[in-house]
Amino acid sequence: xxxxxxxxxxxxxxxxxxxxxxxxxxxxxxxxxxxxxxxxxxxxxxxxxxxxxxxxxxxxxxxxxxxxxxxxxxxxxxxxxxxxxxxxxxxxxxxxxxxxxxxxxxxxxxxxxxxxxxxxxxxxxxxxxxxxxxxxxxxxxxxxxxxxxxxxxxxxxxxxxxxxxxxxxxxxxxxxxxxxxxxxxxxxxxxxxxxxxxxxxxxxxxxxxxxxxxxxxxxxxxxxxxxxxxxxxxxxxxxxxxxxxxxxxxxxxxxxxxxxxxxxxxxxxxxxxxxxxxxxxxxxxxxxxxxxxxxxxxxxxxxxxxxxxxxxxxxxxxxxxxxxxxxxxxxxxxxxxxxxxxxxxxxxxxxxxxxxx
Amino acid sequence: xxxxxxxxxxxxxxxxxxxxxxxxxxxxxxxxxxxxxxxxxxxxxxxxxxxxxxxxxxxxxxxxxxxxxxxxxxxxxxxxxxxxxxxxxxxxxxxxxxxxxxxxxxxxxxxxxxxxxxxxxxxxxxxxxxxxxxxxxxxxxxxxxxxxxxxxxxxxxxxxxxxxxxxxxxxxxxxxxxxxxxxxxxxxxxxxxxxxxxxxxxxxxxxxxxxxxxxxxxxxxxxxxxxxxxxxxxxxxxxxxxxxxxxxxxxxxxxxxxxxxxxxxxxxxxxxxxxxxxxxxxxxxxxxxxxxxxxxxxxxxxxxxxxxxxxxxxxxxxxxxxxxxxxxxxxxxxxxxxxxxxxxxxxxxxxxxxxxx
Numbered sequence: 001x002x003x004x005x006x007x008x009x010x011x012x013x014x015x016x017x018x019x020x021x022x023x024x025x026x027x028x029x030x031x032x033x034x035x036x037x038x039x040x041x042x043x044x045x046x047x048x049x050x051x052x053x054x055x056x057x058x059x060x061x062x063x064x065x066x067x068x069x070x071x072x073x074x075x076x077x078x079x080x081x082x083x084x085x086x087x088x089x090x091x092x093x094x095x096x097x098x099x100x101x102x103x104x105x106x107x108x109x110x111x112x113x114x115x116x117x118x119x120x121x122x123x124x125x126x127x128x129x130x131x132x133x134x135x136x137x138x139x140x141x142x143x144x145x146x147x148x149x150x151x152x153x154x155x156x157x158x159x160x161x162x163x164x165x166x167x168x169x170x171x172x173x174x175x176x177x178x179x180x181x182x183x184x185x186x187x188x189x190x191x192x193x194x195x196x197x198x199x200x201x202x203x204x205x206x207x208x209x210x211x212x213x214x215x216x217x218x219x220x221x222x223x224x225x226x227x228x229x230x231x232x233x234x235x236x237x238x239x240x241x242x243x244x245x246x247x248x249x250x251x252x253x254x255x256x257x258x259x260x261x262x263x264x265x266x267x268x269x270x271x272x273x274x275x276x277x278x279x280x281x282x283x284x285x286x287x288x289x290x291x292x293x294x295x296x297x298x299x300x301x302x303x304x305x306x307x308x309x310x311x312x313x314x315x316x317x318x319x320x321x322x323x324x325x326x327x328x329x330x331x332x333x334x335x336x337x338x339x340x341x342x343x344x345x346x347x348x349x350x351x352x353x354x355x356x357x
Numbered sequence: 358x359x360x361x362x363x364x365x366x367x368x369x370x371x372x373x374x375x376x377x378x379x380x381x382x383x384x385x386x387x388x389x390x391x392x393x394x395x396x397x398x399x400x401x402x403x404x405x406x407x408x409x410x411x412x413x414x415x416x417x418x419x420x421x422x423x424x425x426x427x428x429x430x431x432x433x434x435x436x437x438x439x440x441x442x443x444x445x446x447x448x449x450x451x452x453x454x455x456x457x458x459x460x461x462x463x464x465x466x467x468x469x470x471x472x473x474x475x476x477x478x479x480x481x482x483x484x485x486x487x488x489x490x491x492x493x494x495x496x497x498x499x500x501x502x503x504x505x506x507x508x509x510x511x512x513x514x515x516x517x518x519x520x521x522x523x524x525x526x527x528x529x530x531x532x533x534x535x536x537x538x539x540x541x542x543x544x545x546x547x548x549x550x551x552x553x554x555x556x557x558x559x560x561x562x563x564x565x566x567x568x569x570x571x572x573x574x575x576x577x578x579x580x581x582x583x584x585x586x587x588x589x590x591x592x593x594x595x596x597x598x599x600x601x602x603x604x605x606x607x608x609x610x611x612x613x614x615x616x617x618x619x620x621x622x623x624x625x626x627x628x629x630x631x632x633x634x635x636x637x638x639x640x641x642x643x644x645x646x647x648x649x650x651x652x653x654x655x656x657x658x659x660x661x662x663x664x665x666x667x668x669x670x671x672x673x674x675x676x677x678x679x680x681x682x683x684x685x686x687x688x689x690x691x692x693x694x695x696x697x698x699x700x701x702x703x704x705x706x707x708x709x710x711x712x713x714x
Binding site for chain 2: 036320
């Protein structure tokens with residue numbers, strides 16, 4: 001900065017406040033926090049009809065996100081996750097068949113996987129492979145439940161998917177999940193060029209994707225050709241702005257102070273939550289491959305996604321941020337027939353076609 | 358979509374809800390709206406120190422954004438805007454000199470302009486020109502006040518800037534502002550290749566930029582090489598989701614139901630607010646040039662910016678969305694020494710260097 005720029009900037013800043021509809025207001029709460037009155041937030045008028053209908057008539061689910069009735073012991077956690085995953089994993093074979101996919105269960109060097117292969121692979125993806133990492137807060141989404149989004153990706157992009165059913169707590173806390181992704185990635189890397197591989201997922205799957213790439217770089221492995229970070233849980237601590245501003249506005253996550261905090265602590269198993277392999281936003285993003293990011297205006301992880309995008313850009317990476325109107329955390333999974341969901345995966349596919357080799 | 362995909366998708370959607378921390382909650386308010394309790398939103402922990410300090414100790418300014426004391430007659434509006442602009446326009450010559458810029462007042466075919474020329478133009482920008490369109494809700498920001506952000510752009514990117522001091526209401530409502538941008542653009546286009554020109558601004562300036570390009574396309578004019586849409590006011594109606602979700606969270610705009618609504622109505626002068634030349638998000642974005650967009654997690658115009666980004670992408674345009682942590686509407690102007698502000702203009706410059714010819 002030039003020597004006198006500070007003064008000039010200070011002058012213009014004080015004046016600029018008056019240009020913008022009257023400028024800033026006094027803050028009312030202590031410590032500079034802003035006191036926000038109770039309000040009713042209407043269904044987003046500019047969202048699609050399908051999303052609007054889902055938001056206006058939400059499906060009640062049995063688990064309370066505010067922490068009421070949360071498991072406490074390891075056995076309770078295991079039973080809780082097993083029941084949720086059993087329900088979520090039902091019907092995946094029929095779904096795969098109806099979507100024109102072949103679904104096979106297997107393992108790679110001891111790590112459970114599902115192979116999801118379109119009956120008609122896009123010729124442009126003939127030499128590509130998508131390594132999928134499921135979400136579920138590092139606690140849920142194992143077994144057959146792990147392939148839900150993999151089915152969307154495989155059927156919409158017509159790309160082969162290898163879905164990683166990584167180990168989870170309480171039996172296998174951090175760093176088991178990261179290790180399993182590394183194991184599968186190393187195995188695939190021995191067979192294919194790194195630039196032909198994509199890696200990605202949603203929520204915890206997005207965060208784990210970013211954490212795994214930090215680990216790949218530390219190990220000196222070539223990075224994939226492209227990443228997909230769908231509303232990534234990139235910071236397990238209660239830091240991001242939208243954890244506060246979108247609390248209760250986000251119809252999926254609702255609040256950090258329940259299942260999210262409990263899941264973070266169960267997964268971390270005593271490790272520092274700011275370890276970049278747990279909260280990848282705190283890592284060094286130099287060397288990251290092109291990354292496609294998705295979030296929404298109501299997403300409590302909008303900040304995690306935007307902060308990751310900024311870190312990637314500051315490190316010189318290609319990073320493509322997409323924010324959808326009225327979309328809460330991972331709504332594109334919950335309302336898969338919505339135009340928003342179609343657009344998320346169409347853009348993902350375009351990104352893969354642009355960056356994979 | 359394949360014939361049976363609907364069923365498969367419905368099955369997986371119902372199950373996917375259980376994967377994400379317990380899924381959706383029941384909505385409490387009527388019409389599907391969400392009732393949000395009062396809360397205190399803390400200063401964003403992951404924003405820069407400079408931005409945090411500004412948020413924690415906001416500068417009170419004399420105008421109330423909630424509509425209290427707003428002008429009513431044309432004479433009151435004129436006096437109100439003149440006083441605000443006189444204050445905001447003070448000291449721009451000294452500021453320009455301190456920033457290493459030459460500031461000249463002039464006109465182009467009857468439209469008032471300022472020419473802002475860096476003493477040391479970046480050789481890469483030697484053949485480029487940035488046409489700047491100021492903000493201020495289509496009511497404020499005229500005269501010397503119009504060059505504040507132009508000074509930042511010219512000094513940080515070391516690019517010559519032609520700042521358009523377009524006519525405004527009450528004397529000159531819509532479409533005077535659009536016409537003035539077209540007049541200056543046509544004039545410049547007769548002298549230079551379109552691809553050597555950038556066009557852009559913040560807030561109303563971002564919206565006017567997008568509206569003007571709709572008009573360029575309708576007139577069959579070549580479009581500029583790049584656009585800058587800083588938190589564009591792209592929808593003058595009360596439609597966007599973040600007008601509701603970020604009400605009062607945004608320390609700059611505070612609410613739509615005061616100065617914003619009044620300014621929109623004064624500017625529109627009875628025209629349909631959804632006319633794409635007033636609310637450009639409702640237009641057809643086919644043929645738009647590469648566009649760089651900036652907003653923040655607390656910005657009430659986050660939705661306007663994100664919706665514009667999606668429209669651009671759906672139309673096949675290159676569009677680059679950037680969301681800054683904890684940033685309210687145009688905070689990068691209000692806290693210009695913050696790292697966020699430096700990054701906004703560094704990214705703008707990189708975008709210009711990539712796309713201008």
